[in-house]
Amino acid sequence: MAEGREPPPRAELPELMERTARGDQEAFAAVFDAVSGPVLGVVRAVLRDPAQSEEVAQEVMVDVWRSAARYDPARGSVLGWALTMAHRRAIDRVRSEQASSDRARRVALLDHTPAYDEVVEEVENRLDRERVRRCLRGLTERQRQAVTLAYYRGLTYREVADLLSLPLGTVKTRMRDGLIRLRDCLGVTA
Template structure:
């Protein structure tokens, strides 16, 4: 019966410790950085592997994330996210940027290949259509609250289950489900209107 409260207390203590370490890291404390890295890197690397599905790329992204932690620790805002939530968002962004970069390189090769086959018009039309869709999705994501965006990003882009999202954000599972449900309804309504902000 005492399980959940004890677990919650331990999580709160861990969050407080990580927040304290971030303050020290902002002051260029290398020992604090080492402790922070040891406490958090398994989850960062695990998320990077799940998103990228390639160990070497995940290792590189993990290194990039901790370089960001070293340089951005002073900007961490405890009111906006838990230390782990902030770190997971940094990881997600880095991993998605890596995927986009790899995809862009592949797309450039594909466009070149199609051009050589004399099918420029198909490639151009396809690329333009995809760009319009991506812009509509970006505009519609801006209609969500920051909490809805963060929760949806972890679940859909980060490949996390709802319980994992609840754990990362340190919120109840029901809150995760309602944020995602409301956020997806809002996205659907916006996209149905052609990507115009409602």
């Protein structure tokens, strides 16, 4: 409300709206003084955020100016009309903010969704490990020992030979035979 200016009596508001509809800026200033406070109060009650409330209240007052010609005194008071606009605009802002928040949440979930099904991957890994264990049990003790040292402990053929006190050729033969049996057992094609 402008300083030193009293809001007009409510009885004068319909006439002021008529003049506002014809572009009378002084009439709109009087309407503004009369309804902007209550408009801000309604908006603030819905939004609770002071900065957003002021923004929405300002938008409502611009709408009052632009749509003054649509005001119908037979359908209610100027204040009631403006407050209805304010309440609707505030609810629209809440819905818009909620939709924006929901979209952001969905995008965040999509960003964190793995490109594959982790459960299926884990089950397949367990089944593969079990098949390998079963096939390892099908090797001779010497083959299993050589394969285990080389593949599960990460030793070279030379290190396996030294650890088992065997010639390198013997370790290579055990490894080759053991790997062939594993390949056949697992159904791997060469």
